[in-house]
Amino acid sequence: MKTDRAIPLARGAVPLLGHARALSRDPMHFLKSLPEDVDLIGLRLGPNPVVLVCDPELTQQVLTDDSTFDKGGPLVDLVAPLVGDGLATCPRSRHRHPRRLLQPLFRPGRLEDYGEKMAAAIDSVIGDWRDDQVFDVPAEMRRLTIRVAVEALFSGTLAPAVADQTADDFTAVLVGIAQRMARPPVADRLPTPTNRRYYAALKRVRETVRDAVERRRADGTGEDDVLARLLTTGADGKPVLSESAIVDHAITFLIAPTATIASVLGWALHVLAEHPDMQDRLHAEIDVLLADKPASSDVLAKLELTQRIVTESLRMYPSLFFAPLRIVTTDTDLGQHRLPAGTVLAFSPWLVHHRSDLYEDPEHFDPDRWKNTELPMPSRNAFIPFGSGARQCIGLDFAYQEMVLALATIASRWRLEPVAGSPLPPRAAANLTARGLRVRTVLRRPSGAEKCSRPVDLDGRSVRTPDGNHRPTQRPGWLI
Ligand code: HEM
Known part of the structure; x- marks a missing residue:
């Protein structure tokens, strides 16, 4: 097969910024506008040329061959001041050892242990909500997810107020990173408000985490958590990781579960607020299976609709929607193209999840498409x-557990309603976030008066009307 076909350049590049402006202003629209029948397409993000892998098989090839397609590229360089050589960004040569060190914290047996801590942290945020309150969904979800991460993975090492500040700092840094991806480095030194926020937030996060590492080294807790694993010492009594690597990994394990889960949960809440029928079905499942019990991990497996809503939210709104995170290490072929060493590659879960040859009616939010699929992971x-x-x-499993728990806990207490003028579609920062999204809370418990106000069945195929007849429910539908 001939392997030197030219890679087409995506339309719509503008001088200096290339495709970066379109991608950050309306990422979903931009990705949707790319032709479906190309396997690779060229983009320009500010000064950086990037090849986006569009074909699902080739995406798999890139993701599963990390010696030819290693972590690297301009985004990895840009996140380095925050997470340095943390697990998500380090090259293959420094990856396997810390991965083995931390993996035991995510084994199935361990996940069950996190259930109670997750539930308590979720409660500490949702417990503050009031009836008829309009809240900023992304900010509130970040507060929730960082508290879960701190409790479950860092044994409560950061006080809630410090955790909340850190979540805000992550947002400021991620916004700064997205801007830096699209503009020449000279602009980084200008004293603009976003630059000032970026540098202040970066400094505060690194100091907060360095401080937490120091305190743990001095005090210990006896808990087997991220910090304990990072502070592991070898046979010679010396730490197995360098001081900077410890801080880099620790920040990675704070930001990764915070930004990603907050983004997916935010979208799920948006869809529910827009679709009262789907919310009714969710409430019916929660009311039957949870009754008045808290949503603990042992009932999660039974919450099938809740899981399907999480899965469909991950399909429609994969938080890492566009990832220019790979660099070609040696001249190689990919599909019908020859790629020289040094080529930067991006992959896009969003593109794959919205292909019409893989999903029927891909723009339709339909949890029931996952009904006959083994959850949580369908086809690779x-x-x-x-x-x-x-x-x-x-x-992955930690995230699923947290998202199902959070959604179930919220749905057991609150009905969510859309707020007029809540601005959507949103822009993307480093992940796909429903920026500016607000919803209104309506209390369901303790009165229970609101509970199951509409007649529904759990399948959503039909509802029984007061006269005893069945009529079809509206198909949940939401077009981006
Ligand atoms: C909805 C939630 C989440 C999504 C969508 C998500 C997405 C991803 C993706 C796509 C990658 C691969 C990136 C690549 O190949 O370049 C990744 C890696 C990673 N994620 Fe997540 N993530 C989520 C939750 C979490 C959580 C809860 C944690 C930690 C508790 C976490 C920690 C990490 C780490 C450390 C890596 C790097 C793994 C390695 O290279 O060995 N993520 N995540």
């Missing part, structure tokens, strides 16, 4: 919100 090539191969997300 078609569903990659957590990546694949050696660099696949270490927190």
